[in-house]
Amino acid sequence: MTVRRLARRGLLAAGVAAVLLAAALPAIVDHMGVAPRTLAPYIEKRTSGHNPLIVGSGRRVAAILTTLDRGPAGVAPPRLALNVGAQPRAAGQDGGGIQVATPDALRAALKEAAPGDVITLAPGTYRFQGKGIGIARAGRADARIVVRAAQPGTVHIELETLEGFVVDAPYWRFENLDIRGVCPADDDCEHAFHVIGGGHHFESVNNTIRDFNAHIKINGHDGRYPDDGLIDHTTLAATHVRATTKPVTPIDLVTASGWTVRANVITDFVKRDGNEVSYGAFAKGGGKNNVFERNVVWCEQTLRGQPGQRIGLSLGGGGTGREFCRDGRCITEQDGSVVRANLIVGCSDVGIYLNGAAASKVVDNTLVDTSGIDVRYPTSSAVVDGNLVDGPIRARDGGIVHLGDNRATPLWRAYVGSHPVRSLFRAPETGDFSWRGAPPLRDEMDSEGRPADARDLCGKPRAAAAVYGAFARFTDCLPAS
Known part of the structure; x- marks a missing residue:
């Protein structure tokens, strides 16, 4: 030859x-x-x-x-005016009740509150230093105790305290408040609300909460668990990177069950120190039947390009030590919980992460500029259906995924700069999620994981032949003019 x-x-x-x-x-x-x-x-x-x-x-x-x-680094998008998150309109009860105008008067009213009381703060700024604000008086299911501003944007609570409101009693509702952590060191502003033990049926409605490590922290105490809470139309954000080694997670839910986290905006939760890992919200510690629905989670909206890992929503988080788990074992971190109709954007890691989360449902979410959905470890199992994912859907380390009809993107395409799901939107990098062309329609919608009256991100009823993802038309999420 x-x-x-x-x-x-x-x-x-x-x-x-x-x-x-x-x-x-x-x-x-x-x-x-x-x-x-x-x-x-x-x-x-x-x-x-x-x-x-x-x-x-x-x-x-x-x-x-x-x-x-x-994509190329650009100018940070503006804060979006949406019909999720805190709204400019008043919510809840009008007029009457107990009127307070100073921090001391508020402390006194909280200490003496009785079922059915409505404590209304006069417009102004209320600054608290040193000791947190204890909540120990119980409301009733038919007579909640309400703490509120008559109009959103008129009452500003500044907390220079490790914890703000420590809620250890049931049936309390906080609404229309603007709450900000003002500690010189981020380690010293942990929580605006710490809901513990006896604080079941807690409600945060139409509040704006900024500059804490874990804005709303929920956990058991002395063998009691604050179940069945609600966080609704609340905006949770940060104006700067958190210089702390402590957990940075605006909604940090551990051991409690039956919570609904709905129609909130969660942005800019960046942890500078320690492991540099942060979450928008998680539920872990052996609870069950928690629901994250119709939220906008933008991991890096104004605080962009920082080192570390930002994860959108999680069932299981980074795991829980056995001694802190509801059953003392944490065979599963979550059981029967749901992640539904959320828009998750701009995360340096996955948008949805399941860790030890059994019998989960991940349905009708839209993920843009994240590395997708991860279902991890043998104790995790999930129905994953109807999602629109700018990235892959993966089962890792023995996780079990029951795949329905999703539209996702193989991981390899990111290595060549190809993003077909992202390209469906007009200008997602600036917050414009209106469709560039026709919306991606499903042939039919499986009912599993969706209530009979299921609504999309914008609050519209789900159609029988639904669009993939969290919403049919993003313009429905814009406030009425």
């Missing part, structure tokens, strides 16, 4: 090998399960501390991967 013939065969073999490798690469990338946005910081970290050429190369590769996955 001549040298020329051998060379031709060698070239042919090399060509075949290249074609086979190119064909296999997408499957290899999807099997590895590492998104470009996750690989980029790893490469940058591994190449740091070497000679300038290696450091510079690592930074360039990381920048390319991030841009392919997340």
Whole structure:
């Protein structure tokens, strides 16, 4: 055999090998399960501390991967005016009740409150320092105790306290308040509300809460559990990166069951120190039947490009120590909980994460600029149906996924800058989620995981032949003019 013939065969073999490798690469990338946005910081970290050429190369590769996955860095989008989150209109009861105008008068009214009392704060700023505000008087199912502003935006509560309202009694409702943490050190502003033990049937409605590590913290105490709470039309945000090693999770729900977290806006929860991992909201610790529905979670809306991992919504979070679990074992972190009709945007990690979450339902969510949905570990099982995902849906480490009809994107496409789901929207990077063309319609909608009166993100009833994801028309989420 001549040298020329051998060379031709060698070239042919090399060509075949290249074609086979190119064909296999997408499957290899999807099997590895590492998104470009996750690989980029790893490469940058591994190449740091070497000679300038290696450091510079690592930074360039990381920048390319991030841009392919997340798009070019741009101007932070404006705060969206939507019909979810805190609203400018008043909610709840009108007029009457107990009028207070100073911090001391509010403390006194809370201490003496009786079922059915409505405590209305006069317009102004109320600053609290040092000791938290204890809530120990019980309301009743037919006579809640309400703490409120008559009009949203008129009452500003400034907390320079480790905890704000510590609720250890049932049937309390807080509404129309603007609450902000003003501690010089972020470690010293943990919670605006800490709902513990006896604080079942707590309600936060139409509040704006800013600059805490875990704005609303819920957990058991002394063998009692604050079940059946409601967080509704509440805006939870931060104006700066949290300089703390403590958990950064605006809604931090541990051990409690039966909570509804609905129609809230959760943004900019960035943890600077420690493990740099933060969540928009999670439920964990052995609770069950919790529902996250119709929320907008924008992990990095104004605080963009920071190191660390931001995860949108989670059943199971990062796990719970056995001694803190409801059953003392945490065989599962959650049982029978639901993530439904949420819009989750701009996360440096996955948009929805299930960890030890059994019999879960993840339905009708829209995820844009995240690394998708992860169902992880053998104790996690989920019906995943009707979701519109700019990224993959994955079962990891033994997790069980019962896939329905979803529209998702294979992971490998992020490595070539291809985002077909993201391209369905007009300008998602600026908060315009109206359809670029015709909306992506499903043939039919399975009823599993959806109540008979199911509504989308914008509050509209679900159609029989529904659009994939959280909403049919984003303009329905805009407030009426």
